[in-house]
Amino acid sequence: MCVLCVVCVLYFAQSADLTGVRGEESVAVPTPISSQDLWTLLLRRHPRLSALQRRVVLAVRQQYVAIGDHLLTLEDGDEVAVVPPLSGG
Amino acid sequence: MAEEECSLKVLLEEKDREIAALKCKLAQLEKSHAPALELHGKVTPLTPLRAKPALSNEDIMRYSRQLLLPELGVKGQLNLSKTSVLVVGCGGLGCPLAQYLAAAGIGRLGLLDYDEVELSNLHRQVLHGEENQGHAKALSAASAVRRLNSTVECIPYHLQLSPENALQLIQQYDIVADCSDNVPTRYLVNDACVLSGKPLVSASALRMEGQLTVYNYRGGPCYRCLYPLPPPPETVTNCSDGGVLGVVPGIMGCLQALEVLKIASGQGSSCGQQLVMFDGLGAKFRSIRLRPKQADCAVCGENPSVTRLVDYETFCGSAATDKCRKLNLLSRDQRITVKDYKSILDNSDPHLLLDVRPLVEVDICHLPFSLNIPLSNLEERKSEQIQLLQEKISQLKQQTAGDCRPPVFVICKLGNDSQKAVQVLEKMSGSEVDSITVKDISGGLMAWAQTVDPTFPQY
Numbered sequence: 001m002c003v004l005c006v007v008c009v010l011y012f013a014q015s016a017d018l019t020g021v022r023g024e025e026s027v028a029v030p031t032p033i034s035s036q037d038l039w040t041l042l043l044r045r046h047p048r049l050s051a052l053q054r055r056v057v058l059a060v061r062q063q064y065v066a067i068g069d070h071l072l073t074l075e076d077g078d079e080v081a082v083v084p085p086l087s088g089g
Numbered sequence: 090m091a092e093e094e095c096s097l098k099v100l101l102e103e104k105d106r107e108i109a110a111l112k113c114k115l116a117q118l119e120k121s122h123a124p125a126l127e128l129h130g131k132v133t134p135l136t137p138l139r140a141k142p143a144l145s146n147e148d149i150m151r152y153s154r155q156l157l158l159p160e161l162g163v164k165g166q167l168n169l170s171k172t173s174v175l176v177v178g179c180g181g182l183g184c185p186l187a188q189y190l191a192a193a194g195i196g197r198l199g200l201l202d203y204d205e206v207e208l209s210n211l212h213r214q215v216l217h218g219e220e221n222q223g224h225a226k227a228l229s230a231a232s233a234v235r236r237l238n239s240t241v242e243c244i245p246y247h248l249q250l251s252p253e254n255a256l257q258l259i260q261q262y263d264i265v266a267d268c269s270d271n272v273p274t275r276y277l278v279n280d281a282c283v284l285s286g287k288p289l290v291s292a293s294a295l296r297m298e299g300q301l302t303v304y305n306y307r308g309g310p311c312y313r314c315l316y317p318l319p320p321p322p323e324t325v326t327n328c329s330d331g332g333v334l335g336v337v338p339g340i341m342g343c344l345q346a347l348e349v350l351k352i353a354s355g356q357g358s359s360c361g362q363q364l365v366m367f368d369g370l371g372a373k374f375r376s377i378r379l380r381p382k383q384a385d386c387a388v389c390g391e392n393p394s395v396t397r398l399v400d401y402e403t404f405c406g407s408a409a410t411d412k413c414r415k416l417n418l419l420s421r422d423q424r425i426t427v428k429d430y431k432s433i434l435d436n437s438d439p440h441l442l443l444d445v446r447p448l449v450e451v452d453i454c455h456l457p458f459s460l461n462i463p464l465s466n467l468e469e470r471k472s473e474q475i476q477l478l479q480e481k482i483s484q485l486k487q488q489t490a491g492d493c494r495p496p497v498f499v500i501c502k503l504g505n506d507s508q509k510a511v512q513v514l515e516k517m518s519g520s521e522v523d524s525i526t527v528k529d530i531s532g533g534l535m536a537w538a539q540t541v542d543p544t545f546p547q548y
């Protein structure tokens with residue numbers, strides 16, 4: 001059975017520019033969900049994020065998750081972070 | 090008798106003082122004879138770094154405040170003195186990093202940078218001074234470091250790290266610090282570190298954000314494990330177009346120095362499987378726990394496809410520099426030069442000048458008669474801005490006695506965004522706004538400042 005929960009998504013660096021979201025965004029997400037489906041869900045909200053495919057770290061509760069079949073159990077208020085690399089120095 | 094004794098004592102004391110002064114003078118002279126800093130234009134073999142058998146009295150005094158730390162101690166200090174670190178990039182990250190490594194008594198510092206010092210570097214690249222403008226950054230950083238601690242061996246390299254020289258260079262150092270400013274160099278340094286088995290202490294910064302990770306360290310991931318593909322070049326923002334607050338790379342470079350010192354002293358880094366992110370706006374740090382290296386990684390995985398260095402500029406689709414690329418999106422008849430535009434102004438030909446830079450840049454400088462609509466607002470078709478544009482076009486049409494395609498010239502800083510804007514405006518012309526003839530002013534306001542109006546500011 002599938003439950004909805006509301007997670008808090010943070011976009012860093014270039015992903016903040018691509019989504020136009022500074023700070024956090026509340027997103028309703030079914031749980032459990034595969035990390036691939038979670039990423040696809042974010043892409044549907046912000047199609048421009050597709051430029052970052054395979055070029056981004058996705059983290060759930062401040063832990064790296066590989067984008068794939070890996071099943072995530074989420075709870076209300078969980079933090080999801082989208083972190084593309086910075087290259088400046 | 091007592092009198093003679095007394096005067097002899099006074100004389101002796103005087104002589105002792107003289108001897109002490111002479112010794113001091115000699116020591117200073119010997120120090121100033123330290124070999125002159127030689128700028129290396131290519132990679133040459135280095136003599137092995139010899140371990141100190143013990144700390145000298147001067148070492149003990151100089152490092153006393155850190156020797157007191159149980160985490161470092163005499164053993165850690167001796168370890169520092171036999172460690173060599175290659176600093177790739179002597180900019181906003183490399184300056185504070187090199188400064189703290191030298192101050193702490195690292196044995197040998199390789200300082201690599203291809204660029205010369207410019208005025209716009211000084212707000213963040215704090216080892217360089219006004220008098221170093223035009224000088225090689227590597228040399229400028231090395232002389233600053235030498236002033237701080239003459240016992241540290243400094244090797245300045247004025248060269249571009251490339252697939253041809255990277256392995257030979259990196260193999261000669263114990264730890265590599267990536268302080269570079271572009272994507273191809275980051276992949277090059279990563280692969281060279283994986284291939285030569287060196288820990289890579291990597292930091293980066295842009296605007297108000299920073300990141301730090303130690304790659305290829307004790308089973309942790311490499312840069313490619315996290316980012317198998319480079320970002321599309323058009324989505325990469327660098328410090329020269331996105332801006333950066335100087336203290337942000339300052340903070341990240343200091344964190345980098347901390348991790349290098351922990352590895353070099355034998356303590357070990359805690360960032361091998363951790364991505365530390367710094368948010369300067371919220372003054373917050375956040376760490377993401379990473380996984381061990383990925384079995385399917387192209388370079389550090391079980392069946393690597395990258396077994397030698399490749400062409401990283403091709404791989405990334407961009408040049409190994411943070412200088413802006415020059416786009417060429419338009420045909421010749423869609424562009425005019427700044428000189429052509431000057432004669433249009435001189436002739437008072439009716440036209441509209443559209444400046445498509447972000448407001449923050451318009452505040453720095455602009456031509457007084459321009460209309461500002463940022464490129465992003467055009468792309469997103471912001472209705473108020475489109476309406477404003479239509480009003481200006483209508484006014485222009487009245488001036489041009491009903492010219493059915495009145496001229497609109499588009500300008501930005503360097504002539505890249507203005508070309509994109511011309512493409513957007515051509516799509517809008519005749520449908521979303523009245524028909525117009527749109528042209529790009531080649532080279533933008535910086536070309537204007539260089540060839541037409543030398544009093545116009547450059548940034």
Ligand SMILES: [Zn+2]
Binds near residue numbers: 311313382386
């Ligand atoms: Zn890897």
